[in-house]
Amino acid sequence: MPTATFTNFLDRARTVSDLRAASSLLHWDQETYMPDGAAAVRAEQSATLETLTHQMATSGEYAAMLETVRQESERGELEGWEQKLVEESHREFERSRKLPDEFVREMSRAQSLAHHAWRKAREQQDFSIFAPLLEQIVGLKRQAAEYFGYAENPYDALIDQYEPGMLASQLRPVFDRLRKGTGELLQKIADAGTPPDDSVLFTDFDPEQQLAFSKKIIQQLGFDFNTGRVDLSAHPFCTSFGSSDVRLTTRIFRDDLRSCLFGLMHEAGHGMYEQGFAPQLVRTPLAAGTSMGIHESQSLLWENMVGRSEEFWQWAFPEIAGTFPDRLAGFDSLSFFRAINVMKPSFIRVEADELTYNMHIILRFEIEDDLINGRMSVADIPAVWNQKSQEYLGIVPPNDSLGCLQDIHWSFGGFGYFASYTLGKLYAAMFFNRATEQLPDLRQQIARGEFGSLLGWLRENLHQWGKSKNASQLANDICGRSLTETDFLAYLDRKIERVYGKG
Numbered sequence: 325m326p327t328a329t330f331t332n333f334l335d336r337a338r339t340v341s342d343l344r345a346a347s348s349l350l351h352w353d354q355e356t357y358m359p360d361g362a363a364a365v366r367a368e369q370s371a372t373l374e375t376l377t378h379q380m381a382t383s384g385e386y387a388a389m390l391e392t393v394r395q396e397s398e399r400g401e402l403e404g405w406e407q408k409l410v411e412e413s414h415r416e417f418e419r420s421r422k423l424p425d426e427f428v429r430e431m432s433r434a435q436s437l438a439h440h441a442w443r444k445a446r447e448q449q450d451f452s453i454f455a456p457l458l459e460q461i462v463g464l465k466r467q468a469a470e471y472f473g474y475a476e477n478p479y480d481a482l483i484d485q486y487e488p489g490m491l492a493s494q495l496r497p498v499f500d501r502l503r504k505g506t507g508e509l510l511q512k513i514a515d516a517g518t519p520p521d522d523s524v525l526f527t528d529f530d531p532e533q534q535l536a537f538s539k540k541i542i543q544q545l546g547f548d549f550n551t552g553r554v555d556l557s558a559h560p561f562c563t564s565f566g567s568s569d570v571r572l573t574t575r576i577f578r579d580d581l582r583s584c585l586f587g588l589m590h591e592a593g594h595g596m597y598e599q600g601f602a603p604q605l606v607r608t609p610l611a612a613g614t615s616m617g618i619h620e621s622q623s624l625l626w627e628n629m630v631g632r633s634e635e636f637w638q639w640a641f642p643e644i645a646g647t648f649p650d651r652l653a654g655f656d657s658l659s660f661f662r663a664i665n666v667m668k669p670s671f672i673r674v675e676a677d678e679l680t681y682n683m684h685i686i687l688r689f690e691i692e693d694d695l696i697n698g699r700m701s702v703a704d705i706p707a708v709w710n711q712k713s714q715e716y717l718g719i720v721p722p723n724d725s726l727g728c729l730q731d732i733h734w735s736f737g738g739f740g741y742f743a744s745y746t747l748g749k750l751y752a753a754m755f756f757n758r759a760t761e762q763l764p765d766l767r768q769q770i771a772r773g774e775f776g777s778l779l780g781w782l783r784e785n786l787h788q789w790g791k792s793k794n795a796s797q798l799a800n801d802i803c804g805r806s807l808t809e810t811d812f813l814a815y816l817d818r819k820i821e822r823v824y825g826k827g
């Protein structure tokens with residue numbers, strides 16, 4: 325039996341969670357169906373709701389309730405998941421209290437100015453338009469790091485927002501080895517000679533058929549349409565208002581078969597994580613992905629390890645060839661698998677393949693670390709970017725819009741965010757390896773279009789925990805190891821053999 329004070333506290337946590345879900349719903353609507361003319365009033369409505377939520381989650385009354393249940397927790401009067409809820413609520417509360425109100429307002433003003441300047445700079449391919457605003461953002465982020473506190477590196481305090489507990493000093497050696505390993509694999513590809521022909525992916529595919537096919541695929545993977553749905557938006561995303569209502573979006577390009585299909589498999593991976601939290605976590609802060617990197621591991625596991633595998637297309641190629649018979653004539657499952665796995669350096673991160681993608685992240689990670697630590701100035705970004713791009717990818721962007729101005733993240737102060745994308749890739753490979761060991765028949769199952777035991781394995785080992793286990797606990801509990809790049813590099817080495825090999 326939970327204590328009476330815990331029950332009251334849980335009630336309050338659920339109210340806050342409901343308000344947050346309502347905010348997310350407003351946001352989802354804004355990105356999908358809201359008419360343009362509603363933008364200004366919607367912004368007010370969202371701000372009102374967020375202010376109310378913030379007040380409720382930081383009030384003196386809430387602080388007192390939290391303190392009481394923390395004492396109960398310390399005295400051992402709460403169950404395991406109840407303790408975790410109190411711990412997580414306390415972490416959130418402390419974090420939100422550390423930034424003074426005036427600082428939050430200043431940050432938000434700087435963000436909206438910087439966002440505006442970034443858009444203009446990118447349009448006009450002129451970094452100098454963005455530079456002074458970015459300078460201000462970097463200064464504010466350094467200050468935020470001081471408010472949050474850190475042991476060795478101010479950048480750690482920023483990474484912690486997305487990857488609780490992760491340190492730059494833990495990431496650096498992993499990223500260094502990953503960079504070296506990626507370079508070796510790129511060399512292997514170059515030595516292989518002619519790349520596979522992927523022109524078939526860029527012909528002309530009916531949008532409605534693309535969407536219908538992609539929805540059929542994610543349903544087969546295990547995305548539950550009874551508690552989820554799919555709509556269109558300019559930028560694909562996944563949001564949820566609790567495990568019983570998960571919204572995915574995708575976009576469709578007539579002349580690129582990959583975007584809708586792999587985009588939706590990716591978002592469905594996020595969505596199945598959200599659909600899998602244990603029932604007692606519902607409407608609490610524990611019903612969330614435990615870190616950005618772990619969330620990303622779930623989308624990438626389904627998109628890449630499953631959806632871009634040779635076995636998957638042994639099952640799915642006849643399906644897609646039946647949907648687009650005149651377009652895919654002359655292809656078979658192996659040549660199609662090769663076409664969707666072509667790897668080569670390119671300028672734009674979001675369009676990069678599995679292998680070269682991480683070079684884009686490592687470059688950003690190193691620049692961020694240097695900026696936050698004052699080892700580099702904002703003015704140096706374009707030159708450093710181009711020099712690292714040459715060194716890591718062997719190409720130099722012809723202008724800053726294809727280089728250091730391509731991403732939105734710095735304009736909203738998202739320092740520390742990028743690393744999570746690569747962490748997602750590394751964790752995905754570790755988890756998939758472990759699943760393959762524990763489900764020896766897994767590859768054959770995938771080749772038959774059967775995904776239930778993989779999803780069940782993920783539910784049991786990972787999804788159900790939500791935030792009650794952190795990323796390093798999950799890695800250790802599931803794989804018996806902490807973060808490593810070796811599984812990922814070995815996975816790509818095998819794939820490159822199949823994509824670029826002669827057999």
Ligand code: ZN
Pocket residue numbers: 590594620623
């Ligand atoms: Zn994602």
